[in-house]
Amino acid sequence: MGEKIIDRDIECDKICNLFNSDKYNVFFVYSKTGVGKSFLTKELSYRFSANKTCINIINTQKNNSSKDNEGEFISSIFNTFVRYMYNNKADLKKRTFEYFLKKNKSIKKKSIEKLMSSIDYNSIKRTTFLNIVKHFVNKIFKTFEYNEEGYFNLNDKDTLIIAYNYIIYVLNFGDVFWSIDNFQNIDSYSKQLLREIISLQPKTNITIIEYTIVNDSDYTELIEINSNYKLIGINSTLFELPNMDSSEINEILDTIKVNIAHEYIFFYDAKQYYLNESDGNLFKLIEYKITYNTKHDYSDPIIKKINSLTPDQKYILYLIALSGGKISKIQLDNIINRSKNIVIVCYNEQYSKLINDVHLLQESQGFVNFTHASILDTINKYNDLKNPQVLLAYRNLTEYHSIKMTSDIIDINHKFESINLILNLTYRYNPKEIIQYLKITIPYLYEKISPVSLMKYIFRYIEFIKNDFDNKLDELYFIMRFCFNYYLYQECLQIINIIKSKSSNYSIYLLNVYEINALEYLENHNMVIQKCENLIKQDISDKEKYIYYLLLIGSYRSINLKDKSIFYAHEIQKIKDYQSYNEYGIYLRLTETYMEREEALPYLKKSIKHFIKTNDVFNEIKSRITYSFLLAVTQDIQSAKDELEIAKNKSKENNFLNFSIVFLLNQSALDILNNEYGLSVESNLQQAEISTNSPYDKLLIVTLRLINAVESKYKSIIPSLILKINEYIQYESDKHLLALVMYNLFLYYSILNDEKNKNKYLEFAQQYAHYNTTVRYKLVGKINSKQSALFNIKWVVGFTFFWNVDI
Structure with a gap:
């Protein structure tokens, strides 16, 4: 390990004792930048190396405001695991990715091809499954021939799930010490998957998660993260790494060899600097020694170094800082050499000095980053466009990445990297x-971008235009529609309230319909009914009445008042030429809410034909999805699958990305209903779960995952699924779904012969059975002949279909 500069034996002992006492196996080690988290982790790794497989997953040295791309960190874990196991395959053969693929031949060939495509797609797509495995193993450690980043990108949720399952496979050996740094910068998808991965690992593993605290909100977030980990049964704890005290600083300073006149003055100044100016940052203490030249000078040593640089050297630093703290050397060269705004004389020499002379940069595996996160934090404090080098860096970066993000020849990962970077730059500067x-991000939603992650940028934009709302109504309407279309209903309501309160020129009708639809999706049915019934009393057009009647049909059905739904269906029929409106197709679709499902089938067929005639593909797809559901529960499942496939193809042709979750969920429900279980169902449901923002969908998806896990005997994931059901159920008020969930939990505990929980969930199922016909029939042991397919299996299966009204 080399000479110790920092002694963290006390902290190491505490963590080892807590782990060995079986109290905790996941430690959130937190402190400010530079206090010694990484050293502590290395020391722990050394201690555990005798009986653990020790792996350190490095996240780039970014400041807290710059998050990773979606799924990027799971990709980092996956690649680190793959490389480590390959390099140690003599001892860890059964943990290699090659062995995993051979053992799991049910993984789709198409998914593996996607995973390999960043290496050598043209040769891979012509090979058989086994040749793909061999090709992969032969090429994986020569990735610079194929991929400038040197590791495999996870191009979509399909490949993300392969990586997810391989990580769990490795961890299940139960002897792994693994550490994660810069947790605060991990993207939301990866955080969600990481929590589940950690919950599934054996308690004999030890996980160290480093978290850098910049302000009080970071600490608040960390407390919440730890609480959420505990909520699903993870033995996690917060572990603060304190600053060194005065006596420890004396020990550290004694180890630093200096060649300075009047050493005693230096040691006095260094101690004063550490205790009063450095915020406990040990890296800055070392830098203070390097830059020390004037007694009693307590200025920031990193700033002193930067101020001593040439303008060209500063420009290089700012390019890297604005890129998030890490950039490929090839990309850095391209930006500098292709720039029209600045020419750096002797670029290679200037770059070399930043690495070898002032030691601000380091280069490894084709990437350039700062030698310590403290350098990036310091630079970001002073990144202002008034600085000419910062302005040049900003202009040249946005110009370069604007070209990349709109290019047809750039792959999706590099394209999204450019999108994400430009969004972060515009957030701060423009x-x-x-x-x-x-x-431009919309084509990549769900696959590479979580819609909810974009709200940060949206609210920044709204803050920027706060004094000009009337002239920005089109942009605000776009944001409202964006939120609604991507299931961000609370955010949609926030935008509507902003428009109503800040603008004087908006469309009342437009906002009312979006507001009521959002409230409907949020299960505020009584509020929807009250608003709609007030509006239909006003002097409004037949078109508006038509819309509000449709909303009332869905809302009354949601609270199980079918007679009121029928009443408003008859009110629609009183509207002159009601069949000539485009909304007539929605009216036909909503017959499913108040008619027997077999009786509603022909109306759904008419709804599809209506939307084909009016060329409304979006609503045609919605009606086909609902028609598929009706076919599944009334006739044969194969016809339902065929109809869903037609809807899926039309959605793909028209780039309607917001249906992807519905297809994954309903395909899985059809498979389960057809007694088809296994990895394919689990993979589809995992993808759906990490893509949705809807509490309803999450609860239904995890319940279907439980059914599949029980039938497929995936025993290891069942405890985590039960915990997640109990977590999601707190946020769901839909009694139809609650009946389904409670009945399935009753069945699960019946299988286990757990009388206490069996009776508990039976009581809940009986309480909610009034809202779910299938549950009601199953509880009394009868079969509903009009929905016989739902009784082919013992479980109760749910689908997603559409009662809402589109504008």
């Missing part, structure tokens, strides 16, 4: 352009 770039 918020008026946020919506322009936001629109």
Whole structure:
């Protein structure tokens, strides 16, 4: 390990004792930048190396405001595990990715091809499954021939799930010490998957998660994260790494060899600097020694170093800082050499000095980053466009990445890297352009971007235009529709309230319909009914009445008042030429809410034909999805699958990404209903779960995952699924779904012969059975002949279909 500069034996002992006492196996080690988290982790790794497989997953040295791309960190874990196991395959053969693939031949060949495509797609797509495995193993450690980043990108949720399952496979050996740094920068998808991965690992593993605290909100977030880990049964704890005290600083300073006149003055100044100016940052203490030249000078040593640089060297630093703290050397060269705004004389020499002379940069495996996160934090404090080097870096970065993000020849990962970077740059420096770039992200939603993660940029834009709302109504309407279309209903309501309170020129009708639809999705049915019934009393057009009647049909059905749904269906029929409206197709679709499902089938067929005639593909797809559900429960499942496939193809042709979750969920429900279980169902449901923001969908998805896990005998994931059901159920008020969930939990505990929980969930199922016909029939041991397919299996299966009204 080399000479110790920092002694963290006391902290190491505490963590080892807590782990060995079986109290905790997941430690959130937190402190400010530079206090010694990484050293502590290395010391722990050394201690555990005798009986653990020790792996350190490095996240780039970014400041807290710059998050990773979606799924990027799971990709980092996956690649680190793959490389480590390959390099140690003599001892860890059964943990290699090659062995995993051979053992899990049910993994789709298409998914593996996607995973390999960043290496050598043209040769891979012509090979058989086994040849793909061999090709992969032969090429994986020569990735610079194929991929400038040197590791495999997870191009979509399909490949993300392969990586997820391989990580769990490795961890299940139960002897792994693994550490994660810069947890605060991990993307939301990866955080969600990481929590589940950690919950599934054996308690004999030990996980160290480093978290850098910048302000009080970071600490608040960390407390919440730890609480959420505990909520699903993870033995996690917060572990604060304190600053060194005065006596420890004396020991550290004694180890630093200096060649300075009047050493005693230096040691006095260094101690004063550490205790009063450095915020406990040991890296800055070392830098203080390097830059020390004037007694009683307590200025920041990193700033002193930067101020001593040439303008060209500063420009290079700012390019890297604005890129998030890490950039490929190839990309850095391209930006500098292709720039029209600045020419760096002797670029290679200037770059070399930053690495070898002032030691601000380091290069490894084709990437350039700062030698310590403290350098990036310091630079980011002073990154202002008034600085000419910062302005040049900003202009040249946005120009370079604007070309990449719109290029047809750039792969999706590099394209999204550019989108994400430009969004972060515009967030800080030029918020008026946020919506322009936001629109470019839409084709990548769900696959590479979580819609909820974009709200940070949206609210930054709204803050920027707060004094000009009337002139920005089109942009605000775009944001409202964006939130609604991507299931961000609470955020949609926030935007509507902003428009109503800040603008004087908006469309009342437009906002009312979006507001009521959002409230409907949030299960505020009584509020929807009250608003709609007040509106239909006013002097409004037949078109508006038509919309509000449709909303009332769905809302009354949601609270199980079918007679009121029928009443408003008859009110629609009183509207002159009601069949000539485009909304007539929605009216036909909503017959499913108040008719027997077999009786509603022909109306759904008419709904599909109506939307084909009016060329409304979006609503045609919705009606086909609902028709597929009706076919499944009334006739044969194969016809339902065929109809869902037609809807899926039309959605793909028209780039309607917001249906992807519905297809994954309903396909899985059809498989389960057909007694088809296994990895394919689990993979589809995992993808759906990490893609949705809807509490309803999450609860239904995890319940279907439980059914599949029980039938497929995936015993290891069942405890985690039970915990997640109990977590999601707190946020769901839909009694139809609650009946389904409670009945399935009753069945699960019946299988276990757990009388206490069996009776508990039976009582809940009986309480909610009034809202779910299938549950009601099953509880009394009868079969509903009009929905016989739902009784082919003992479980109760749910689908997603559409009662809402589109504008």
